[in-house]
Amino acid sequence: DGGITQSPKYLFRKEGQNVTLSCEQNLNHDAMYWYRQDPGQGLRLIYYSQIVNDFQKGDIAEGYSVSREKKESFPLTVTSAQKNPTAFYLCASIAGAGNEQFFGPGTRLTVL
């Protein structure tokens, strides 16, 4: 079955540590996205990638970094520079413009 996997589902880290969230898709989609969701707010775009080896900052990219070395994979690193990293993180992908967006199950990150 095609889909998007994110791991882990729950992640705990100490303040000041970098952490990398995994996102893998086997849908052969070109475009991939990382969103952050906080209570009472809509999903906010962190980074997106339209194609391998290329990515653009979204609305809240500060304190985050990404890579897109393979079409299937779009990992997100939450760095110690991110002031308030505790949130629910969602990865998504689409086949192309005007197509349905598919979402992963999400990773809930808690920084202690």
Add this chain to the structure above:
Amino acid sequence: KNEVEQSPQNLTAQEGEFITINCSYSVGISALHWLQQHPGGGIVSLFMLSSGKKKHGRLIATINIQEKHSSLHITASHPRDSAVYICAVGSTGNQFYFGTGTSLTVIP
């Protein structure tokens, strides 16, 4: 600025009631999406539409492009419909804008 506005924010209904959730947007779109998010957090796409009306089981989605407005209707609501419903619009540039969601609780 909010490109996508949803109403109501919270909705409680009795089982069997007809439910309507509204969405207005202010950007040019390639398509509008209705998403469902259950308490576990995962999001599934219910509808993607760029004109007219779509129906899937007890769910109906409509869009009026001229008025930049969409509605999601649930007929004969059931407790398993309890979830957060999110309106999202996809721009021609492959970016998406999301509403803050409508939290629906259906009471038996």
